[in-house]
Amino acid sequence: MENILELHTRRRSLDARLIREEIEKRLPSFEQIRQTTKQPGLSFGVVFEGKPICEHHFGVKDLSSPDPPTSDTLYSIASLTKGFITTSIGILVAEGKTSWDSTVCSILPDFAPLAESPGLPMATLRDILSHRTGAAGLDPLVQGLHSQMTLDKENAMSLVNALPVRGTFRASYAYNNALYGIAGKVIEKLADVDSWSDFVRERILQPLGMRDTTGADVDIESNNVATPYTVISDGSLFQETPPALSGTSANGASGGLKSTIGDLSKWCVAITDTFKYGDEQDASQERWIPNNPIRGLLIATSAHNIVDPAFPADEHYCLGWFRQTTPARLGLISPNRSLRSPVLGKESLPVTIYSHQGDVPGYTCSLYVVPEVTFAIFALSNGTGLSDCTDWICQDVIQGLFQLKPAVDFLQEAKLAADSYKTWFNRTLYQPFLKARDEGYQPTSAEDFVGQYILEGCNFKVHIILDETALVMVVNERPNQRHPLQPFRPNQWSFMPKNLDEYLQRGYGLFDLVDEFVLNFHRTGDGHVKELTWRMSSVITRFVRSE
Structure with missing residues (x-):
């Protein structure tokens, strides 16, 4: 293992020029990864020490045109929305309108889970935002085919109250998009707005100059919107119906925002600014973003729930963020996770990383923040691919910049994942299905x-x-x-x-x-x-x- 002092020195000596140079060396490999996953378009950007320092775009935003995506191309950011929801709650907490430990039922009296689970009816905001209620989200039922949603927003509470329990209250990790939908209703009630997306726009997006980000439904025929596609087994693409997740839909607060690389640069500058300088606004303090609107980040990025008790490293869900310390298997909810999940940094100094990934039909995305050096990388794609290039590329950049050893060949990982994906359905679903089926059974009526x-x-x-x-x-x-x-x-x-x-x-x-x-x-x-x-x-x- 390299000398510890030498590795610390390398981290302290990171600068924008070095980061750009290291990334530019890897661009041909990144394009090979995208071609391996067959995703049509890819955009990624990097923020360092309070500034966007580079962005790159590959492929096309729509198969009908050779035009590549740009800084302003709009993609679904799926579950990256959750960070905006917890920031919104943080703002309301800072204004004294609620607390992280307020019960949901004290704000929304119609929150009354029926499941026999001690504690669930008295779940707090902290509980629902950290996926530790034990309630099952029932995504296949609620979000349905092509994520077109099977119920309206006004009926969401009734279904949430009927959710069954799959784990122990405050002692298990059960990812739950439906309860993030309820967090959106909490914002609407406390802020007296029609939609949580209105609050996000007025209190976060507008102050940060994120002009393109929206929680509204988007017409994919509009200028500079990335068209969603899914890759089938022969590598060809079919166009998806845009997911029905928005500020006006059930589960919208779990994944309804759409954004651009340009806007996410501003978001990540604000996040790293808050990690560096804190929530408190001091007029005498020079910071990257004066009057930064983010509040509650210290709480939102503190460990609340162990994701995998079997894995010995730091692997927690916070509030809208994952926190991991290397050695770690990154990409906790990336589509790659079930295909290939290499451990990074087994022979290196530990690095603490905050992240989230997201995917809906036709879009994938990844975001990673390393507060130690005020660094962030984020990637967006308009394809559900043979695996997810956004996560492979983010991990590749982190591995290179932080000298994580032994080195993982992410192009090879992408190839192996693509091969695994092509056989996944048959291995995991269809063959077990055929084995369990009674071929001779024919119902009488x-x-x-x-x-x-x-x-x-x-x-x-x-x-x-x-x-x-x-x-x-x-x-x-x-x-x-x-x-x-x-x-x-x-x-x-x-x-x-x-x-x-x-x-x-x-x-x-x-x-x-x-x-x-x-x-x-x-x-x-x-x-x-x-x-x-x-x-x-x-x-x-x-x-x-x-x-």
């Missing part, structure tokens, strides 16, 4: 199962209809949420696609367990079908038949 089924404790509906001679499930009366059913086993029906391309093109990206494709119907003693159960997010949800 499909009509036995036809009817309306209602989620316990909520007016969320599943309809089983007979379309000509085939059964179809329609989720919550949404025409774009139809699932053709096939017999699986006695009193069980499935909507499992036949191959990876069908899985992707039908929009099943949130479904990653065999059980999530199987409906279990239950009968009374006289043979009447009375309910169905559907296992999602590793917990069973129960729908009672309505006569």
